[in-house]
């Protein structure tokens with residue numbers, strides 16, 4: 001522990017310091033409230049020994065000030081003589097314990113032991129609070145149980161790599177379009193890792209301004225920036241010993257990137273506005289729907305950080321490229337949402353099925369889930385019909401940012417055919433297999449690809 005001893009009697013400061021150091025803790029002393037205030041502004045101490053009376057000054061005043069900023073600060077009050085009255089006063093002011101002078105080394109040792117236990121409990125409570133926040137957001141998303149099997153070769157490869165890497169401390173980078181399940185899988189990696197009983201903490205990189213994001217990550221001290229009204233520990237501290245999930249890492253401002261790199265390499269960081277170097281040992285899982293290599297070339301993402309987080313990198317395919325898994329998800333969602341509203345919907349009508357299977361799902365699993373949830377509410381029969389599913393006007397734009405052409409969009413049949421051929425060829429090992437899937441012979445495939453300038 002880092003301990004500050006505040007007393008105007010030199011002999012008390014020295015004897016306490018010796019007792020503290022003998023137990024392998026770091027100790028500093030202050031002979032007045034003024035010096036103590038200064039040190040407390042500069043540093044964080046795990047425990048204070050604070051004299052009740054320093055000349056004309058009242059130690060409890062300082063304790064009140066500290067507790068306004070940090071209600072969890074542990075402090076032990078030294079009193080010249082023990083009385084019920086001083087004990088009550090000290091406890092009311094939020095003291096953790098009190099000691100009457102003169103005291104023995106054994107008494108100090110006992111207090112140090114108790115304080116360490118209290119700090120551990122505080123840490124555990126903090127972890128529990130984080131878990132509750134995570135669970136709340138999980139529940140609010142009220143997602144059906146996640147499915148981690150696949151008959152799609154690319155997804156199988158991705159899952160295999162991810163779950164093998166889960167057991168190691170390696171950093172993992174998950175790539176994929178929005179809604180492909182990067183966050184869901186990140187949590188599952190954590191749950192399947194050796195850190196499963198440790199915290200899993202998420203930080204969403206694009207959701208905050210640069211300053212707030214930095215503070216959210218590393219924490220800050222009071223006054224570090226406008227609005228920093230009290231000291232705060234960040235998510236790096238909360239995730240210590242566990243997993244820190246950096247969602248949308250591609251959006252991490254370039255100014256913060258060296259600090260993250262240092263955390264990954266040296267396991268060190270500082271809170272905003274503070275000089276003290278702190279340690280945190282976190283396993284990083286990062287996700288992005290950006291092409292990080294392009295961001296590196298464009299000077300938006302540091303190359304050294306890219307290599308550091310890219311130890312294991314896996315791309316989750318979009319749903320439109322996992323056609324063999326599509327109905328498993330659709331049926332899971334249907335089952336889950338119809339049970340949730342107490343309905344017995346058994347499946348999809350022919351037209352309903354046709355829509356599910358031919359639509360391009362640019363929003364991936366998230367869109368599929370939302371569409372099925374809505375359909376179960378609207379459905380009045382036993383099966384989900386086309387009319388329960390969104391009309392083309394209601395659907396997400398059929399062409400995403402990357403210019404991907406999907407069925408139902410304002411595209412020509414030639415464009416659709418070309419896109420379809422391109423994707424099938426990309427995902428299978430050879431043209432023979434691609435031709436078989438496309439239902440044409442190899443020569444026709446060759447001709448078409450030539451016409452479309454794909455060869």
Ligand SMILES: Nc1ncnc2c1ncn2[C@@H]1O[C@H](COP(=O)(O)OP(=O)(O)OP(=O)(O)O)[C@@H](O)[C@H]1O
Nearest residue numbers: 143145146147178179180181182183184365366369
């Ligand atoms: N393995 C899965 N099994 C079942 N449903 C899933 C699975 N993965 C994702 N989903 C569904 O898709 C939704 C979106 O998933 P998630 O938030 O993980 O996507 P994402 O790739 O992180 O998206 P974004 O990039 O927008 O943050 C989830 O809330 C869940 O309903």
